[in-house]
Amino acid sequence: xxxxxxxxxxxxxxxxxxxxxxxxxxxxxxxxxxxxxxxxxxxxxxxxxxxxxxxxxxxxxxxxxxxxxxxx
Amino acid sequence: xxxxxxxxxxxxxxxxxxxxxxxxxxxxxxxxxxxxxxxxxxxxxxxxxxxxxxxxxxxxxxxxxxxxxxxxxxxxxxxxxxxxxxxxxxxxxxxxxxxxxxxxxxxxxxxxxxxxxxxxxxxxxxxxxxxxxxxxxxxxxxxxxxxxxxxxxxxxxxxxxxxxxxxxxxxxxxxxxxxxxxxxxxxxxxxxxxxxxxxxxxxxxxxxxxxxxxxxxxxxxxxxxxxxxxxxxxxxxxxxxxxxxxxxxxxxxxxxxxxxxxxxxxxxxxxxxxxxxxxxxxxxxxxxxxxxxxxxxxxxxxxxxxxxxxxxxxxxxxxxxxxxxxxxxxxxxxxxxxxxxxxxxxxxxxxxxxxxxxxxxxxxxxxxxxxxxxxxxxxxxxxxxxxxxxxxxxxxxxxxxxxxxxxxxxxxxxxxxxxxxxxxxxxxxxxxxxxxxxxxxxxxxxxxxxxxxxxxxxxxxxxxxxxxxxxxxxxxxxxxxxxxxxxxxxxxxxxxxxxxxxxxxxxxxxxxxxxxxxxxxxxxxxxxxxxxxxxxxxxxxxxxxxxxxxxxxxxxxxxxxxxxxxxxxxxxxxxxxxxxxxxxxxxxxxxxxxxxxxxxxxxxxxxxxxxxxxxxxxxxxxxxxxxxxxxxxxxxxx
Numbered sequence: 001x002x003x004x005x006x007x008x009x010x011x012x013x014x015x016x017x018x019x020x021x022x023x024x025x026x027x028x029x030x031x032x033x034x035x036x037x038x039x040x041x042x043x044x045x046x047x048x049x050x051x052x053x054x055x056x057x058x059x060x061x062x063x064x065x066x067x068x069x070x071x072x
Numbered sequence: 073x074x075x076x077x078x079x080x081x082x083x084x085x086x087x088x089x090x091x092x093x094x095x096x097x098x099x100x101x102x103x104x105x106x107x108x109x110x111x112x113x114x115x116x117x118x119x120x121x122x123x124x125x126x127x128x129x130x131x132x133x134x135x136x137x138x139x140x141x142x143x144x145x146x147x148x149x150x151x152x153x154x155x156x157x158x159x160x161x162x163x164x165x166x167x168x169x170x171x172x173x174x175x176x177x178x179x180x181x182x183x184x185x186x187x188x189x190x191x192x193x194x195x196x197x198x199x200x201x202x203x204x205x206x207x208x209x210x211x212x213x214x215x216x217x218x219x220x221x222x223x224x225x226x227x228x229x230x231x232x233x234x235x236x237x238x239x240x241x242x243x244x245x246x247x248x249x250x251x252x253x254x255x256x257x258x259x260x261x262x263x264x265x266x267x268x269x270x271x272x273x274x275x276x277x278x279x280x281x282x283x284x285x286x287x288x289x290x291x292x293x294x295x296x297x298x299x300x301x302x303x304x305x306x307x308x309x310x311x312x313x314x315x316x317x318x319x320x321x322x323x324x325x326x327x328x329x330x331x332x333x334x335x336x337x338x339x340x341x342x343x344x345x346x347x348x349x350x351x352x353x354x355x356x357x358x359x360x361x362x363x364x365x366x367x368x369x370x371x372x373x374x375x376x377x378x379x380x381x382x383x384x385x386x387x388x389x390x391x392x393x394x395x396x397x398x399x400x401x402x403x404x405x406x407x408x409x410x411x412x413x414x415x416x417x418x419x420x421x422x423x424x425x426x427x428x429x430x431x432x433x434x435x436x437x438x439x440x441x442x443x444x445x446x447x448x449x450x451x452x453x454x455x456x457x458x459x460x461x462x463x464x465x466x467x468x469x470x471x472x473x474x475x476x477x478x479x480x481x482x483x484x485x486x487x488x489x490x491x492x493x494x495x496x497x498x499x500x501x502x503x504x505x506x507x508x509x510x511x512x513x514x515x516x517x518x519x520x521x522x523x524x525x526x527x528x529x530x531x532x533x534x535x536x537x538x539x540x541x542x543x544x545x546x547x548x549x550x551x552x553x554x555x556x557x558x559x560x561x562x563x564x565x566x567x568x569x570x571x572x573x574x575x576x577x578x579x580x581x582x583x584x585x586x587x588x589x590x591x592x593x594x595x596x597x598x599x600x601x602x603x604x605x606x607x608x609x610x611x612x613x614x615x616x617x618x619x620x621x622x623x624x625x626x627x628x629x630x631x632x633x634x635x636x637x638x639x640x641x642x643x644x645x646x647x648x649x650x651x652x653x654x655x656x657x658x659x660x661x662x663x664x665x666x667x668x669x670x671x672x673x674x675x676x677x678x679x680x681x682x683x684x685x686x687x688x689x690x691x692x693x694x695x696x697x698x699x700x701x702x703x704x705x706x707x708x709x710x
Contacts, residue, residue, distance in 0.1 A: 013322060037381070
């Protein structure tokens with residue numbers, strides 16, 4: 001199950017950092033952040049609560065880049 | 073400019089003014105007559121205060137981010153680099169340099185965010201094909217009411233009306249009205265297409281002249297415009313090798329330069345001490361700081377994805393949808409192009425190309441054939457009726473008999489007419505005149521006597537020949553044509569297009585086999601593109617390195633299977649696609665080599681003390697601005 005979310009971030013490197021942070025989140029099988037389109041594509045693991053996982057993803061992203069936003 | 077950018081701009085201006093003020097005031101104070109008499113060096117006090125204020129105005133957010141990063145253990149990023157370099161410069165009493173580094177860094181960041189935002193908007197404007205509403209026509213008691221609804225709410229089979237100047241919101245068939253439509257947003261084709269009742273129209277086109285009534289054939293989610301937007305929006309999530317290289321590079325690069333900078337600051341002075349010379353700590357710390365400023369990886373990290381993004385955007389404006397930057401890269405490496413024949417190089421519709429009469433004149437022959445074939449739905453029959461072009465007088469026709477695989481017999485104007493292949497003629501004991509043209513031959517006999525034949529063939533597209541020769545010109549080594557048609561037909565098409573290699577009599581699964589054979593033979597690092605019209609081609613499109621579907625609007629399977637979708641069915645689009653891919657990759661590589669090259673050069677210079685802070689600022693911000701400007705060039709595709 002994959003979903004795409006809108007994001008807000010300032011620089012390309014920060015987007016890379018967000019991608020790493022999201023990938024490391026439990027429940028996320030894979031993640032791809034597209035800085036140019038300001039989109040985050042998340043592949044979830046089977047049977048996880050997407051909303052909960054995304055909240056976790058957002059807080060992990062904030063840890064590496066505090067003025068970023070993930071629109072869930 | 074958005075709010076955030078404006079704020080940064082104001083900070084830049086304030087900080088720059090303060091910096092200039094500091095320089096002027098300290099010079100003025102120094103030249104004052106009372107200067108020598110003071111115990112305190114006022115010029116330094118004034119300039120230090122102003123520089124410090126200026127530094128805090130411009131750099132507080134960077135310092136904050138760097139500080140937070142250190143607390144979280146995430147030290148190695150550009151905020152950290154900039155913070156260490158500028159704080160270090162201040163500590164060495166190089167106030168002007170310290171402020172300047174921060175100032176120019178912010179100018180660079182502002183420029184970058186402005187450029188990225190601008191190309192985002194550019195591409196959004198190119199792709200501004202999403203319709204906002206549909207005018208739904210409902211009929212009640214013979215009275216027509218038109219209501220404005222969201223395109224999502226329109227069911228398949230509803231009637232909608234589109235006024236001149238409006239976008240066609242959903243795919244459908246025209247029931248009433250004539251007009252011309254502008255398809256340029258979808259296909260890049262600038263000449264408007266004229267449309268009439270029973271014509272199919274696709275969503276995203278703009279209705280130009282007259283009101284149209286359209287019966288919708290697809291729901292909004294399935295319509296062309298939604299498919300295209302979905303494709304473009306998801307395009308850059310498939311990253312190319314160069315992009316992945318850059319993000320990996322950045323991950324190892326920053327820690328590496330930090331360690332190097334540390335080494336420059338520590339090792340030479342220690343060696344000096346051991347050798348009994350003066351240590352020169354300050355000199356080497358200054359060099360290390362310069363080194364840090366140069367090393368900022370921004371130019372690479374931003375310009376490579378920006379180049380691909382703009383490339384994909386520019387390509388979609390030219391009617392070439394590329395599904396990811398990996399396919400931009402793949403397109404640039406194509407040296408073999410395999411064409412499917414029918415629908416790609418040829419129009420895929422049969423047309424009467426010549427009439428060879430035997431006993432009656434051409435017009436008469438065609439008239440008999442068209443009347444006899446009128447009831448048949450076979451594509452060949454339809455092409456004969458189309459070539460006749462006049463009204464068919466049904467009262468003249470009787471006793472129509474169609475035999476599958478043979479042809480038709482009918483009585484037309486009291487004459488017994490046979491229209492069909494050689495077998496049909498043989499069945500009736502009629503001898504035929506052989507025809508030397510490749511294609512389908514339809515023989516005609518009237519009242520038991522041979523009357524002549526009509527030569528029908530699939531017609532080569534106007535641009536096919538030009539496309540093949542342009543492909544050769546741009547350095548494509550091998551062009552192959554595959555077809556399910558007979559050998560002679562294939563031979564004729566291939567030779568008129570000067571294609572040397574072709575394979576005929578192929579079933580769809582055979583095509584996959586042929587493509588696999590070609591894939592095996594390709595040289596290292598060279599790729600094979602397959603071009604098809606998307607009908608029955610899906611397996612081959614997936615198998616080839618680059619699957620190009622042509623004129624595939626409306627064919628979901630093809631859009632799904634292909635890597636590159638040409639929105640119109642002009643074979644010149646392939647040439648365009650390959651050129652765009654090459655241009656984009658050329659610019660991306662220019663940026664990689666240019667940015668890394670300048671950085672390494674300046675790093676070496678600074679390690680040996682040949683570069684000062686000002687050169688470092690150029691190597692950081694200047695290189696980034698140039699690389700971004702270069703990357704934006706990919707947006708222009710012609």
